[in-house]
Amino acid sequence: MTADIKSSNSDKDLKVGVFICRCGGNISDMVDIDKLKDSIDLDVVEEFVNLCSINGRKIIRDKVINENLDRVIIAACSPMTHEKTFQDYIKPLNPYLMDMVNLREQCSWVHENIEEATEKAICLINASIGKVKQSQAVDPITCQSPESAIVIGGGISGISAALSLGKQGIKTYLIEKTPSIGGNMVKIGKVFSPVRLAEECGMCLINPVMNELIWNPNVTIMTNTKVLSAERRVGIFNILLERSPRYVDSDKCISCGNCSDVCPIEVLDSWNDNLSTKKAIYRPFSQSFPDAYTIDIENCKKCGNCIKKCSMNAIHLNSENELIPINVGAVIIATGHEIFDPKLRPEYGYEKYEDVITQSELGRIMGVNGPTKGKLKMQSSNRVPKRIVMIQCVGSRDEKPDGHKYCSKVCCMVALKNANIIKNKYPDTDVLICYTDMRTPGMYEKYYKHGQENGIRLMRGRPGEISKKGNSLIVNVENTLKKEFMEIETDMIVLSVAIEPSEGTKEIAKIFDIGLTEDMFIKEIHPKIKPVTTDVKGTYVCGTAQGPNDITDSIVQANAASAKIAELLHDGLEVEPFIGEIDFEKCNLCKDCIDSCRYKAISTKDDEIFIDPLSCSGCGKCLTVCKSNAINIQGNISEKIFATIDGMLKGKKDWEQRILVFLDHVGYTAADNIGVNRIEYPKSIYIIKVHSINRVMPKHIIYALKNGVNGVFIGEYPGDLMYDEVEKRIKNMKQKIKEYGFNPERLQFSTVYIPYFTGLARKFKEFDTKIKNL
Amino acid sequence: MSVQIENNPLKFARKILSDLRASEDMGLLKCVQCGMCTSTCPGAKNSDYNPRGMVEKVLEGEESIISDEEIWNCFYCYTCHSVCPVGNNPCEINQILRGIAIDKGIANDKVGSFAGYGDSFLTIGIGAMPKSFFMELNEDIEGWLDFKSKLEEIREELGLGSITISNESIEEINTLLKKVGFNKRIEELKK
Numbered sequence: 001m002t003a004d005i006k007s008s009n010s011d012k013d014l015k016v017g018v019f020i021c022r023c024g025g026n027i028s029d030m031v032d033i034d035k036l037k038d039s040i041d042l043d044v045v046e047e048f049v050n051l052c053s054i055n056g057r058k059i060i061r062d063k064v065i066n067e068n069l070d071r072v073i074i075a076a077c078s079p080m081t082h083e084k085t086f087q088d089y090i091k092p093l094n095p096y097l098m099d100m101v102n103l104r105e106q107c108s109w110v111h112e113n114i115e116e117a118t119e120k121a122i123c124l125i126n127a128s129i130g131k132v133k134q135s136q137a138v139d140p141i142t143c144q145s146p147e148s149a150i151v152i153g154g155g156i157s158g159i160s161a162a163l164s165l166g167k168q169g170i171k172t173y174l175i176e177k178t179p180s181i182g183g184n185m186v187k188i189g190k191v192f193s194p195v196r197l198a199e200e201c202g203m204c205l206i207n208p209v210m211n212e213l214i215w216n217p218n219v220t221i222m223t224n225t226k227v228l229s230a231e232r233r234v235g236i237f238n239i240l241l242e243r244s245p246r247y248v249d250s251d252k253c254i255s256c257g258n259c260s261d262v263c264p265i266e267v268l269d270s271w272n273d274n275l276s277t278k279k280a281i282y283r284p285f286s287q288s289f290p291d292a293y294t295i296d297i298e299n300c301k302k303c304g305n306c307i308k309k310c311s312m313n314a315i316h317l318n319s320e321n322e323l324i325p326i327n328v329g330a331v332i333i334a335t336g337h338e339i340f341d342p343k344l345r346p347e348y349g350y351e352k353y354e355d356v357i358t359q360s361e362l363g364r365i366m367g368v369n370g371p372t373k374g375k376l377k378m379q380s381s382n383r384v385p386k387r388i389v390m391i392q393c394v395g396s397r398d399e400k401p402d403g404h405k406y407c408s409k410v411c412c413m414v415a416l417k418n419a420n421i422i423k424n425k426y427p428d429t430d431v432l433i434c435y436t437d438m439r440t441p442g443m444y445e446k447y448y449k450h451g452q453e454n455g456i457r458l459m460r461g462r463p464g465e466i467s468k469k470g471n472s473l474i475v476n477v478e479n480t481l482k483k484e485f486m487e488i489e490t491d492m493i494v495l496s497v498a499i500e501p502s503e504g505t506k507e508i509a510k511i512f513d514i515g516l517t518e519d520m521f522i523k524e525i526h527p528k529i530k531p532v533t534t535d536v537k538g539t540y541v542c543g544t545a546q547g548p549n550d551i552t553d554s555i556v557q558a559n560a561a562s563a564k565i566a567e568l569l570h571d572g573l574e575v576e577p578f579i580g581e582i583d584f585e586k587c588n589l590c591k592d593c594i595d596s597c598r599y600k601a602i603s604t605k606d607d608e609i610f611i612d613p614l615s616c617s618g619c620g621k622c623l624t625v626c627k628s629n630a631i632n633i634q635g636n637i638s639e640k641i642f643a644t645i646d647g648m649l650k651g652k653k654d655w656e657q658r659i660l661v662f663l664d665h666v667g668y669t670a671a672d673n674i675g676v677n678r679i680e681y682p683k684s685i686y687i688i689k690v691h692s693i694n695r696v697m698p699k700h701i702i703y704a705l706k707n708g709v710n711g712v713f714i715g716e717y718p719g720d721l722m723y724d725e726v727e728k729r730i731k732n733m734k735q736k737i738k739e740y741g742f743n744p745e746r747l748q749f750s751t752v753y754i755p756y757f758t759g760l761a762r763k764f765k766e767f768d769t770k771i772k773n774l
Numbered sequence: 775m776s777v778q779i780e781n782n783p784l785k786f787a788r789k790i791l792s793d794l795r796a797s798e799d800m801g802l803l804k805c806v807q808c809g810m811c812t813s814t815c816p817g818a819k820n821s822d823y824n825p826r827g828m829v830e831k832v833l834e835g836e837e838s839i840i841s842d843e844e845i846w847n848c849f850y851c852y853t854c855h856s857v858c859p860v861g862n863n864p865c866e867i868n869q870i871l872r873g874i875a876i877d878k879g880i881a882n883d884k885v886g887s888f889a890g891y892g893d894s895f896l897t898i899g900i901g902a903m904p905k906s907f908f909m910e911l912n913e914d915i916e917g918w919l920d921f922k923s924k925l926e927e928i929r930e931e932l933g934l935g936s937i938t939i940s941n942e943s944i945e946e947i948n949t950l951l952k953k954v955g956f957n958k959r960i961e962e963l964k965k
Contacts, residue, residue, distance in 0.1 A: 347814075347857070393808075398859040399801070436808040464814030464857050478809035478818070483827055485818050 014133050017044035017069040018125060019060055021051035021076035023104055030108035032118040036075075039122040042129070044069060052082050057089045064090055071132040075101035075125055078672045079689070094137035096577070096635065101128045105675030106687050116683045123686070127647025134639040138577040141613045145235035145329030145538065147569050150175060152227060152508055155183020156206060156551055157543025158334035159213055160558035165332075166218035168566050173326060174219055177226045177504065179246055180288035181210065183336055185551060187271060187360070189367030192417040194443040197450040199421055203369075207287055214289060223290060226504075228323070230331075230511050233605065235538060235573065235614050237328050245319030247300075248281070250292035252314035255283060259293055259306035259315065267299045269371075273361045276371035281306045281315075286369065330538045330565040331512065333522055334558065335505040337544035340395030340498035344402045348394065348495055349466045353473060354379040356466065356493045359390075359414050366421050376426055378491055381471075385491030387430040388422065389475050390415045391463050395498035397436065404498050406519055409548040411496040412439045416448060418494070419456045432457045432488070434477055461486075466493060499548040512539055513600055521547045532561045536600055537614045540564055578635040578691055579616035580623075582609045586630035593622035593631060598721050619692040619722055624729075637695055641688065645704045648686045652708055657684040657771060659711040660704055661764070662696045664689070666717040666754060673757035681761045682768040684710070693726050698736045705742045711771040715752035715760065743774055783835030790832055793870045801861035805829050811854035811864050823847035825854045825864035832867060840875050846884050882963055892960035899939035899947045 018040055022028035037045050044067050048056050051074060063069060072093060074086045079100040087095035101124045111117040147170055151162040154176030162174040174181065185191075185206050190199040213219055225243040232238075248259075265280035280300040283293050295306075295317070307315045342350035342358060350356045355378050357365075368374040378385050392415060396408040412435070419431040435458060440448040452458070463477040475488040501520040509516050515523040515535045522541040525533050532540045542557035543549055549557065580601075587609055594602045594609075601615035602622065609630075611622075622631050645660065652658055659682075663671055668689045674681060690696055693716045701712050716726050727749065734744035748767050752760055787802055809826045817823040823844040831839035839845065845868055854864040875881040890904025903911070912919045921928070926936060939947075951957055 393859070399861050400857075400859060403859065436806060460809075461813065462808035462810040462859070464810045464812075464853075476813045478812035478824070478826060480807055480809040480812075480826060483824065485812055485824070 014070040015044070015068060016042055016071040016073065016129055016132060017046070017063050017067060018042055018073045018075060018129070019051055019056075019063075020045070020047040021056070021074070021103070022047060022049045023077060023108075024050055027076070027103045027108045030111065030114055030117045031103060031121045032114060035118050036121050036125070040125060040129075043067070051076050051089075052085055060086070060089045061091070064093055069093065070097065071135060072098040073101060073125065073128045073132055074098060075103050075121070075128070077104040078102045078106070078668075078675075080105075080669055080672055094139075096138050097132070097135050099128045099132040099135065101125050102672075102687070105672040107675075109675035109678055110681050111683055112680055113683075120683055120686075123648060123650065126650050127644045127686075130643035130647040131640045134636045134643045136634070136636050138634055141575040141577055141579070142572050143235045143575065143614055144572040145569055146327060147171060148326075148328040149173070149330040149332065149565050149569070150227075150237070150239060150326065150328045151332045151334055153183070153334035153336050153504070153543070153545065154178075154181030154221070154223070155334060155336045155543060155554075156185040156209075157336070157545070157549075157554040157558045158183070158332070159206070159209055160555045161332045161334055161542055161562050162219050162221075163209060163213045163216060164559050164562035165565060166213070166216035168562065169218060170565065170569060172219045173241075173328065174213070174221045175225045175227065175241065176221070176223045178284070179223050179294040180284040180290070181213075181221060181223060182206065182285070182288065186285060186287070187273075187364065187367075189363045189370065190417065190421055191551060192413065192420070192447055194447045197447055199417060199424075203287060210287070210289060221289070222324075224294075225324075227508060227511055231605075232512075232536065232538065232603075232612065233610070234612055235329060235568075237331055237538065239326050239328065241324040241326060243322045243324060245297075245316075245321065246290075246292070247295035247297060247315060247317055247319055248293045249312075249314040249316065250290040252312045253292035254312055255291055255293065256311075257283070257293070258309045258311070262305040262309045264303060264305065265299055265301060267296055272364050272371045273358075275361060275364055329569050331540070332558070332561045332565070333505070333508055333512075333514070333534070333539065333541045333545050334543050335508050335545040336502050337499045337505075337548070338502045340404070340500055341402075342394060342495050342497050345394060347465050348391065348463075348493070349468075349473075350495065353466070353468060353493075355385070355473060355491060356495065359411070359418060359494055359496050362418050362494050363414075366418065366425075376422060376429070384426055385429055387432065387488075387490040388419075388492045388494060389463075389473075389488060389490045390419065390431070390433045390494045390496060391475075392433065392435045392496045393462060393498075394495045395500075396496075398498075404500065404519060406548065407439065408496075408499040409439070410499065410550045413444055413447070413550065415494075415496050416440070416451045416456065420447075420451050420454055423451075423454045423456060427455065430457065431455075432459055432490075434459050434461055434463050434475070436460070436462050459486075499544060502545070505545045508545075512536055514539055517547070519547070521545065532557050533564060537612070538568060573614060575613050576618065578618040578633060578637065579613050580611045580618065580620075580631050580633050582611060583630045583632065584608060586628045588628050588630075590627065592625045592627070596621050596625040598725070617692065617721075618695075620695045621722065621725060624694075624697075633695075635691075637691060638697065638700070641690065641696065641700050642703060644688050645700065645707065645709070648688070649704070649707050649709060657682075657710045657768065658686055658708075659684045659713060659764075659768060659771060660709050661685055661687045661713040661715065662690055662693060663687060663715050663752065664691065664693050664717075664720070666720070667693075667715040667752040667760075670715075670752045670754045670757050670760050673754065674761045677757060679758065679761045681764040684768050684771075685713075685764050692722060693720075694722050694729075698733050701733060701737065701747060702740050702742075705737065705740070705746065711746045711748065711767060713748045713750065713764070713767055715750050717753065718751050745774060746771065781835070783833065786835040786837055787832050790867055790870050793873070795870050795873065796866060797863060799861060800863050800866065801858065802829065802832070802863075802867065804860035805833065805862050806860070808859065810857050810859060811862075814853045814857050815848075816851060816853070817847045817849060821847040825868070828871070829862065829864055829867060832871075840871055840878065841880055845871050845875075846881075876963070879962065879965075882965055886963050886965075889960050889963040892956065892963070895951060896948055896957060896960075897944075899944040900937070 072090045090098045150173045151158045152175050162172045165172040188202045191202045228240045228242045230239045259281045260279045263279035263281045266277040268274040269276045269278040280296045364370040461477040461480045463475045465476040467474045472489045517523045522545050525535045540561035542561045543554035599615045599617050601612045730749040738744050811825040812818045848868045852865045894902040
């Protein structure tokens with residue numbers, strides 16, 4: 001076993017300066033500064049009462065410039081507190097040529113014996129001298145993406161997102177696969193206002209937004225268009241779009257409708273949930289955009305009547321698909337939802353009984369632009385129903401096959417809204433909502449109470465079966481509050497079916513390699529703290545592509561996604577330089593690294609492996625799978641670890657116990673917290689901060705054990721993306737340690753949490769005792 | 775009703791879940807009392823049996839449900855299980871409750887008449903209809919008695935073997951059943 005420390009000749013010639021901070025006594029009360037200074041065999045060793053001050057800066061800067069220092073060590077507080085400060089103070093030296101020794105949080109504040117603390121401080125500085133000599137000058141990587149974005153999906157979410165981007169001066173493509181933008185909101189009819197406790201015209205709310213979008217010079221709206229493929233390189237998405245023809249030239253069409261009048265083909269009108277028919281040449285709805293007719297080419301018999309009738313010569317039946325390549329800097333996925341197929345719950349008789357409908361169909365029926373012009377009628381008899389029973393949670397909160405475990409979130413409000421609309425227009429119709437739980441959080445509760453006052457009846461119970469008796473439908477339900485089994489006679493039944501991820505959402509996720517949740521919605525990288533951000537850098541999600549959301553939440557998400565994109569595009573991105581690079585001479589294109597990367601940072605282009613600096617976290621996972629050793633991570637991290645181990649073991653006496661603790665950012669902060677709270681732990685504990693726990697390799701651990709370390713403690717935060725990986729690797733490491741003749745118990749893996757620093761301190765103590773007794 | 779601090783209502787539910795008969799993935803603790811089971815239960819339609827109410831009692835730790843007459847009105851159609859949105863199984867719970875009632879010796883009037891089935895294992899080595907039901911069955915199924923008495927001949931004609939078990943095997947079965955206390959339990963039920 002050889003430690004691959006690159007000890008170039010120049011190492012010895014490097015001029016290192018050490019600056020020790022007394023921290024106003026915080027350090028110097030526990031560490032004998034004179035003894036410490038004497039122990040360092042370097043020309044430049046300075047001390048000051050508080051190095052982070054302006055005077056401290058002068059001392060450091062003068063020495064760096066006048067003494068021509070190559071490397072700098074700041075022995076002071078935790079790098080978590082002042083690393084950025086001192087990176088600035090050492091200018092014009094490269095910021096990565098400085099190392100901080102944590103004499104406060106991890107030495108003076110955790111030890112109560114001056115002699116011991118001083119010994120440890122000497123050791124820590126020694127380790128840092130070795131480490132800093134291995135440092136390389138690296139520059140932060142900055143990426144600038146083109147100031148453009150694509151929004152996929154033209155519903156209320158996509159429209160809101162595109163408008164917000166356009167208004168911020170970002171060139172935006174809004175892509176919609178159907179012939180018009182508008183999505184589901186234009187179909188809904190009325191929406192409810194929780195403030196005014198009334199129902200408002202949905203079209204009247206969305207139309208001004210659509211108009212604003214249409215007139216925004218930065219937004220290009222592309223209907224009949226879908227994404228064929230997409231590729232991401234350093235903040236640029238190369239996307240190939242396919243636009244299918246609408247067969248009517250929207251520049252020429254004046255929407256007179258004469259073509260439709262002469263068209264002999266009638267097809268079901270999906271805009272009315274197939275409750276009415278339309279012609280094969282049609283306008284999706286009155287306010288559709290583009291303001292032009294279109295042809296349903298699958299049903300068109302190409303009789304040519306429309307062409308003859310069109311005075312504008314706008315119809316071309318022989319148009320073909322068009323491929324359009326675009327480059328953008330960011331992506332918003334707004335691909336919307338579909339609804340649960342009520343036929344999957346045959347007990348509710350959706351197919352069997354005409355008067356069993358969905359809330360969406362009821363919305364069309366109640367809409368003045370719908371199939372009945374807003375008149376409530378039974379499908380079977382054309383009369384106004386005397387009673388309507390609404391059944392909640394159809395396909396939601398349902399673990400049966402094809403059901404969804406989640407709550408669809410909007411259905412309680414949808415049912416209340418439609419019930420209120422019916423109550424306003426037909427007060428004699430009895431509306432009964434059979435619910436499991438009414439979920440009307442915040443202001444929505446007021447609308448719920450308003451509905452009750454309006455005469456909507458509610459029954460707590462989930463119906464199990466619908467049957468027919470004579471001309472009436474019968475709902476079997478237990479009134480669970482009365483503990484009574486009921487058979488309720490009704491004219492009409494409305495099913496509140498679940499919101500489901502759309503096929504388009506799944507397709508787009510595949511094209512962009514974006515992760516999906518277990519429910520097949522677009523996954524947010526951290527739903528709690530990073531909403532609307534997906535696991536692919538530069539792509540965001542809004543609306544029902546993310547999960548069940550109502551109009552308001554969808555718009556909030558759309559605006560959030562657009563704000564995140566503005567951040568990304570306007571400011572550029574500065575990335576930590578410690579990322580992977582490929583040695584093309586060695587790479588044999590086995591592509592194992594691509595599958596191993598949890599950050600989706602690796603891809604191939606033109607027969608070369610490419611690591612996207614924006615996505616790479618520098619975790620080093622790819623290094624472990626690369627058989628030809630073709631990947632290196634900038635910054636000499638492995639060599640720095642070896643050098644630190646060497647330094648930390650220097651001067652170790654035979655009877656003395658030393659334990660190395662490897663922690664990443666989160667674990668290191670937890671360890672700092674121990675010091676901040678002045679909790680003592682054994683002097684044997686030596687903490688090494690690493691960029692990612694994954695960078696600690698078996699070779700490091702074995703090297704440490706061979707050189708006399710008594711134990712190795714590795715801590716990781718379970719929320720880390722690499723946690724499972726690390727946990728798995730520990731087992732292999734223990735095996736390896738055994739092969740080298742060491743007791744595997746000398747390696748310990750543990751979870752760490754920032755607020756649970758007392759636990760970490762206890763684990764340090766326990767591990768120290770355990771090692772002593774081995 | 776006062777709820778004492780030591781009182782843990784879920785103890786009863788956990789006992790049911792750990793019963794041998796309980797399916798491993800039974801969603802008892804996920805029940806939100808939606809009542810879908812009761813709305814489809816033929817027992818509930820024709821009696822005061824209420825599967826949701828029974829599950830409610832179990833979840834509240836009300837062990838009195840064991841001696842509730844109504845639990846004997848379930849006829850194991852499993853519809854409650856097939857419609858339950860959280861994978862709960864009231865039918866299985868019912869069987870476990872009945873089992874507990876039998877163990878406690880408070881269900882002999884419900885199951886005593888079936889003890890004859892158990893006897894048949896001891897006398898002829900297989901499960902068979904007790905003689906006490908013969909006449910009733912003959913009223914319901916025309917020619918049943920005739921069929922029953924000629925069963926061996928019919929089987930022979932069809933080329934099927936005898937269903938009679940050898941005395942030696944019956945002895946063996948008896949030894950086994952006695953070792954596990956089966957015969958004692960059957961006698962208990964007859965009391």
